Amino acid sequence: MKEITKSAALIAAASGIVFGVLTPLTASAADAPLTWGRCTGSGLDPRQQCATLRVPLDHSRPGGPEIELALSRIPAEKPSARRGALLLIPGGPGGTSLDDPSGKGQKLPQSVRDTYDLIGFAPRGNAPSTSVSCGLDHADLALTALRPWPAADGSVAGNMTTARRMAEACAHNGGELMRHISTVDNAHDIDRIRQALGERRISAWGVSYGTYVGAVYAQLFPQRTDRIVLDSNDNPDPVNPERAWLKAAETGVEDNFPEFAEWASTPGNPYRLADTAAEVRPLFLRLADRLDREPIPWPGANPEELNGNVLRQTMLNDLYDPDDYPALAQLILAARKGTAPPAPASPPDGVLQNVTAVGAATICNDAAWPRSAGVYEKGVEESRAKYPLTAGMPRNAMVCAAWPWRPERAPVRITGRGPSNVLLVQNERDVATPLSGARKLREALGRRAVMVTVDSTGHDAYLDNGNACGDATVSRFLATGERPGADVYCE
Structure with a gap:
């Protein structure tokens, strides 16, 4: 990454932002057509309110059919200090932040909760917004099917067959909305949310895939942004023809597996x-290879066997958070003895159908993927040789290889044009959104952004797997607008 250094004074002058001044950014309340009422669900903060917003199905046809978006909010706790709205942009694609004002929003320091209404939403396609489903077979809801793990010998033929089957189901069962779920659609929905809230500008905290949504929103609507925090950052074009978001798992695992290995070899x-x-990596590879040849029955799991790819996918899942290292180690210990632990709990199939459909639609509608099996065969062969822990999965064919619709637009190119009001926070070791991809986003944003790199391990940096230095830097920016004058490293 090309490091960009700017003084806070120059940044403020260039963007028109006055740091430390609570400038109201709220338009007339008459511009806000939302009717807030009681939320359904359990475990929610009693202050959380919910509303429904109608937006165009197709933003290029604003007078055409509409869909519904479910919104939530907890109002700013100190009205005299209120600056505006902080939109919580979820990860995924397929995630929702509808309960986040009651959940992670309450981890925010008091100074931030005093300053903003906390706004959650279920992005288009996600229940309880107007929802979609592909009606997939139960077996195709397994993560080892959704993540394109090749066969034990590296063959991709089965993955191409699975891609065609899933794509046909999505085309048959998904309805018209499946064609209009994309990152650009999400960005336009956010601007409709901003308008409905009566805000001239909106602040946001985007996490994981939400960093890409936030970056695209800031690119398309730069003058509608206030303070933007992007946390655990995607490559700025995560679904480009090189499929960079999936390919990132190669380096993400390599960055993080040594941390697991160190933990898993600690005396006591x-x-x-x-x-x-040094012994943990070859131990894992030998075990995965053995399970490729001799799977262990795993009743109640999906699939109902512990094979090499299930072990690899579990490893990928559990490297997201060091708190999950014990679960991975227990699985390895059991598998070495020829047994499997109790099957992990899984969300209901209906929930998985919805999340899977939204994820597939977003990724496949954002950019075209190659159709030729030969492209994936070559990529898998190269990846397996260089990155054996991920066994070729990050360059293999998923449902997008057979998607029935071509993208209607090119991916948005993130640039440095716009106000200098973006703060990136990034853990140094993040399996899902590795530092190398975050640096690509930082470089693309140029003078618009400053990045806080945190000496920590795990996905989700701010108020989760980061550290006190990184948390304080982000909180200060949200509460006061004060941002480091240059990129910083938090030890």
Whole structure:
């Protein structure tokens, strides 16, 4: 990444932002057609309110059919200090932030909760907004089907067959909305949310895939942005023809597996796997290879066997958060003895159908993927040789290889044009959105952004797997507008 250094004074002058001044950014309340009422669900903060907003199905036809978006909010706790609205943009694609004002929003320091209405939403396609489903077979809801793990010998033929089957189901069962779920659609929906809230400008905290949505929104509507925090950052074009978002798992695993290996070889660890960290990697690879040849029955799981790819997918899942290392180690210990632990709990199939459909639609509608099996065969072969832990999955064919619709537009190119009001926060070791991809976003944003790199391990940096230095820097920016004058490293 090309490091960009600017003084806070120059940034403020260039963007018209006055740091430390609570300038109201709210338009007339008459511009806000939302009717807020009681939320359904359990465990919610009693202050959380919910509303429904109608937006165009197709933003290029604003007078055409409409869909509904479910919104939530907890009003700013100190009206005299209120600056505006902080939109919580979820990850995924397929995630929702509808309950986040009651959840992670309450981790925000008091100074931030005093300053903003906390706004959650279920992005288009996600229930309880107007929802979609592909009606997939139960087996195709397994993560080892959704993530395109090749066969044990590296063959991609089965993945191409799965891609065609899933794409046909989505085309048959998904309805017209499936064609209009994309990152650009989400960005336009956010601007409709801003208008409905009566805000001239909106602040946002986007996490994981939400960083791409936030960056695209800031690119398309730069003058409608206030303070933008992008946390655990995607490559700025995560679904380009090179499929950079999926390919990131190669480096993400390589960045994070040594941390797991160090933990798994620590004396006194009840789940210790080896005497030294250097022994853990070959131990894992040997076990995955054995499970490729000799799967272990796993009743109640999907699929109902513990094979090499299930082990690899579990490893990928559990590297998201160091708190999950024990679960991965227990699985390895059991598998080495020829057994499997109790099957992990899974959301209901209906929930998985919805999340899977939204994820597939977003990724496949954002950019075209190659149709030729040969492209994936070559990529898998190269990836397996260089990155054995991920066994070729990050360059393989998923449902987008057979998607029935071509993208209606090119992916938005993120640039440095616009106000200098973006703060990136990024853990140094993040399996899902590795530092290398975050640096691409930082470089693309140029003078618009400053990045806080945190010496920490895990996905989701701010108020989760980061550290006190990174958290304080982000909180200060949200509460006061004060942002570092240059990129910083938080030890």
